[in-house]
Amino acid sequence: MSGAKGLHQRLDIHTGQNQTYVIQPVSPVPARAISIHRQSGEIEWHQNEAYFPRTASKPLAVYGIIGVISLVASEYLIVITSRQSIGEISGHEVYQATEFEFLPLQATTAINNPVEAYLLALAKSHLKGGLFLFSYTWDLTRRLQAQWVAREADNGKALWEVADDRFFWNKFLHSKFIDHTTANPDQDLSAFILPILYGTCDIRHTSIKSHPLTFILISRRSRYRAGTRYFRRGIDNEGHVANFNETEQIVVIERPGEDAPYLGDKLVDKEETRLSYVQTRGSVPVYWAEVNNLRYKPDLQIMELQDTMTAFKTHLQEQVALYGPQNIVNLVNQKGHELPVKEAFEKVLADADVTKVKYEYFDFHNECRKMRWDRINILIDRIQDDLIQEGYFHENSSETHPLKIQIGTVRTNCMDNLDRTNVVQSTLAKWVLNRQLRDVGILAPNETVDEHEGFMHDYRLAWADHADLISKAYSGTGALKTDFTRTGKRTKVGLLDDGYKSVMRYLKNNYFDGPRQDGFDLITGTWTPRRGPLHTAAVLYDDRPLLVRSMPYVLWFAIFMICAGLTLPRSSDLSLTYYFLLWFVLLISAVSYIFIHGIEYVSWPRLNRPVDIIHYEGPGFRGTRKGRGLKSSASSKGHAGVKPETAKGRPRAMSRTVEIEMGNRKRVD
Known part of the structure; x- marks a missing residue:
């Protein structure tokens, strides 16, 4: 049910003295190693069947390669450093990847780059928060019947070649390995390409x-x-x-x-x-x-x-x-x-x-x-x-x-x-x-x-x-x-x-x-970073109006002052009525402002901002459009100050609309 080409189940990664990562297969049997040059990112195929680099450091033991991800300052080789057995399916062991390591390919990475740090944290959080499964000998991505139907066509193919494209979660990350294999058939990296199921x-x-x-x-x-x-x-x-x-x-x-x-x-x-x-x-x-x-x-x-x-x-x-x-x-x-x-x-x-x-x-x-x-x-x-x-x-x-x-x-x-x-x-x-x-x-x-x-x-x-x-x-x-x-x-x-x-x-x-x-x-590659200060800065830049950004601080400061008035000892016998009145008014005002402009305080995605959806004004059905300010309109700014004019791929508002009231909802035709 799986391809005839085997997968390496255990690898040792050595950090070479010439700024390379040498990936040496260990299990099931020692096999050809490959090197990834950290400056260029190029993959080198070692002709010797057994290649053991001379390094002073202890090699990193890994159980599979997730792939390579490119961020704004460096590429990273993502590997599995810990796994847990889930069980067997007809004698084929199934594992869950439990720990991962990101190995930078560029040795001169700008580690103080805030965008690089943000993107790297996103990738690590994604792997930490998901359930990622794999098998070295069984195609987890395809149902039993699909494997049986394709049994003859699968003969002689690697696991990644027969995997269901929809469920090959890390296929985008393995683009470098797949492209190298496709361009250089005599340097087949299939044994290093491990399909992961989410x-x-x-x-x-x-x-x-x-x-x-x-x-x-x-x-x-x-x-x-x-x-x-x-x-x-x-x-x-x-x-x-x-x-x-x-x-x-x-x-x-x-x-x-x-x-x-x-x-x-x-x-x-x-x-x-x-x-x-x-x-x-x-x-x-x-x-x-x-x-x-x-x-x-x-x-x-x-x-x-x-x-x-x-x-x-x-x-x-x-x-x-x-x-x-x-x-x-x-x-x-x-x-x-x-x-x-x-x-x-x-x-x-x-x-x-x-x-x-x-x-x-x-x-x-x-x-x-x-x-x-x-x-x-x-x-x-x-x-x-x-x-x-x-x-x-x-x-x-x-x-x-x-x-x-x-x-x-x-x-x-x-x-x-x-x-x-x-x-x-x-x-x-x-x-x-x-x-x-x-x-x-x-x-x-x-x-x-x-x-x-x-x-x-x-x-x-x-x-x-x-x-x-x-x-x-x-x-x-x-x-x-x-x-x-x-x-x-x-x-x-x-x-x-x-x-x-x-x-x-x-x-x-x-x-x-x-x-x-x-x-x-x-x-998944739905968003790919481009290098350059203008592009990268936009990922973290918050250009919402100062009043919008300051309101949560007003809210928390009002709560702090109310708690202080209730707990701290009094220095005089004067009534605290006006004190509490002031801070309760600020508290209520801040809460009201936040909910009236609720759309500004949602944690929206930063990479693919859904501006076209938020500001959609074409035909269809719309609800009450709450949380967009006292005068909700398509011309108002969305989250992070992005105007609807930047939306792409959706029709703009029609010049004339007929609104049919439907309770608290209205249909736009």
């Missing part, structure tokens, strides 16, 4: 009715349109949607072959049955956004651009080409804040007339109100025939062809593709799992996995952990409603926990997600 991988050894099995849950996050909750919504002009994840549930059943001997408690010759079921999730595939303004619910806007239909069709046609017929399950609310998104989705879908696509709307919050989560079965009853027809992947190691293949997938989305989507996907996966285990004879025709508490404990934990990790990557906190996923029922404690997570989401999404989004854009 996602989840949970491997649990469990059993049902004394049948040992391995339960595996893998989620693969797309590197396209990647980012945080409010700064990456909807679709782009290439058909990529935000927060796209492919989730694969795998069950591996081991059975002894004929006269299979044992070595200790391990089978030497074993037959494996592998069952796989794949689902996808992704943002509503239209141009839409929620503009942060310090309110709990940001301003919603839907942008009707000329290429909306083209982007929408591109997305669905790609899904059909990759996965087969699509069954789209939409969980967005049919009233209130979310209604315009539902309407826009359904309108474009109806006009698109894309073949092999079915649509099913399920009013999750209404159907499952009062904690009636069992009513998700209503949705399953509606799409049951499609689930049966789409099937699942089933292969035996002793067979040359799979017994079954999956010919379609369910694409689920809610507003964030997190909480409601997690609950529905885990329920669908369990329904399919019951069919799979009945088909292989582990469960009786009318038996379900719910009757086996030991297995269900592992199943619920795996799906709940999977939900938390996807949510943390996108929203900054764990998922909501995981008490149902973990225990099978909704609890009051779970409601309190959801309240806490909702508050934390608000704080992180408004005040901390800007740098997180910058980290995504930097690592």
Whole structure:
């Protein structure tokens, strides 16, 4: 299932005396070394099979190369210095990268450059905050069925050549190695190119009715349109949607072959049955956004651009080409804040007339109100025939062809593709799992996995952990409603926990997600730095008006003075009424000013500033546009004083608009 070319699993990096990094393979066996010249960044291929440089310093032991990132003053070689085993999939070890090292290629790096320090901190924070998985011998980026379909085409290729481009998270960082290999086939660096998956991988050894099995849950996050909750919504002009994840549930059943001997408690010759079921999730595939303004619910806007239909069709046609017929399950609310998104989705879908696509709307919050989560079965009853027809992947190691293949997938989305989507996907996966285990004879025709508490404990934990990790990557906190996923029922404690997570989401999404989004854009190559003082200074320059920048200091100083008046000893008997009145007036004024101009205080991304979204005035739908000052207008300055005239790629306001009032919202045509 992986390419024939092996990967180096352990490397020693020596710092040469002539300003080079010498990368010496150690495991599985010593092999040719390569050198990277720190001044030029050029890669040198050593012809000797075993090259050991003479250096006084102890080599740095690494377990893989993430790639090379270029900042404003230097390039950096990013390597994995620590790893943790997750488990095995059919004998292939899966690891999580836990520690990283950034090795500067230019020895004369301007370490006092503030922009360089900022960008370097972004890259380090991104790697520290994510879950990065890899295997030296198994292609984690592709589902089982995709590996089987391409088995002949993959023969003789390296792991990076067969990896799914969407889930090869560090492909941009490996551009230098890939380009060198492509330009110099006789100097193949494939053994140094390690594909990294940003996602989840949970491997649990469990059993049902004394049948040992391995339960595996893998989620693969797309590197396209990647980012945080409010700064990456909807679709782009290439058909990529935000927060796209492919989730694969795998069950591996081991059975002894004929006269299979044992070595200790391990089978030497074993037959494996592998069952796989794949689902996808992704943002509503239209141009839409929620503009942060310090309110709990940001301003919603839907942008009707000329290429909306083209982007929408591109997305669905790609899904059909990759996965087969699509069954789209939409969980967005049919009233209130979310209604315009539902309407826009359904309108474009109806006009698109894309073949092999079915649509099913399920009013999750209404159907499952009062904690009636069992009513998700209503949705399953509606799409049951499609689930049966789409099937699942089933292969035996002793067979040359799979017994079954999956010919379609369910694409689920809610507003964030997190909480409601997690609950529905885990329920669908369990329904399919019951069919799979009945088909292989582990469960009786009318038996379900719910009757086996030991297995269900592992199943619920795996799906709940999977939900938390996807949510943390996108929203900054764990998922909501995981008490149902973990225990099978909704609890009051779970409601309190959801309240806490909702508050934390608000704080992180408004005040901390800007740098997180910058980290995504930097690592995936969505933004690339250009060297030069004018360009680099713009990254950190804050040209908001002095009054805007000073107001938080006024707020905190007023709080300090009020606390001082309450705690410090009095020096006279004079009343403190006027003292407190003064500082309370300043406090209230500062708070009011900040919320009236809330959009100015959001932690916006600095690298790819969403000016075109913030100041969008074209056709579509817009909310109340709060937090933009007492007189909200497109001509007012946005965050960091960036005017809407600098926005690119979006139509300017039409000369004449007709506004139709819709409660607190209005549609612009």
